[in-house]
Amino acid sequence: MKRIRRVFFAWQELEEEKWLKSMAAQGWHLRKVGWCVYDFIKGEPEDITYRLYSYSGKEMDLQSCVRLFEDLGWEWVDRLFSWQYFRKPHKEGEQDEILSDNQSKWDALKRWRNITLILGLMNLFNFINITLLNEGLSRSTSVPTVMIRILIAVVTGLLGYGAYRIQQRMNELKDSIL
């Protein structure tokens, strides 16, 4: 068993997939995923493809989605929120992508950008509220209020940056289509 703490942001799922693959190549196979925490078990080094799938359906339908992936040769490992972690031994000439065309890649990116954007705007509104609008809070200079203000500003910044990064990938994809 080995526990590794590592931060990947939501727009870095490709880096995360690569990292999990490199861990498997060293014999460390993913067992559980948590908030910035990964648990691995030691085994034989293997060439494994990992893919993160952002599930968008109803919770009660998740099992049918997992079954579909299993039918096509993928093993479900764990989940973190809506992200589902799948893996498959890499074989030459076999389909390695879970999103096999540009349309579905585009749909997935667009959905994820919209979620990030909405969360970002909600945070921005919160920030404006407690720094400018709300009579009691905006005048307060107490340590907790200032801390919360900074925290919300940081989260808003990250979400905004995330939406920007995903938009960049969408633009690249568009360029490759046209």
Place this chain on the structure above:
Amino acid sequence: MKKRGPLTEATYYILLALQEPNHGYGMMQMIERITEGQVEIGPGTLYGALGKLEKQGAIQATVCPDSSDDRRKCYVLTEEGQQLLLDEYYRMKRVVANSEEWVKEAGA
């Protein structure tokens, strides 16, 4: 159902594989057979397309002919779905017909 542009290759083959009730596994087997392995659809693309098509009313959930695993979900084409498939078939046929002259001239 709202008007839509050309279907993606994946969507077209999914519709083609759903003339009889079928689950993901059966669909992929059928698509592999009729395209001789040239078209491989990833599970995320397949799952996403099924959700979209169901929302648009082109396919509907149905009882599986083989109840091998109750986690498997089966779908079948609706009348709208049949029409969508047919419209796309004729559109592609026109595209090919419109290119005949050029292909002959080019001697390709």
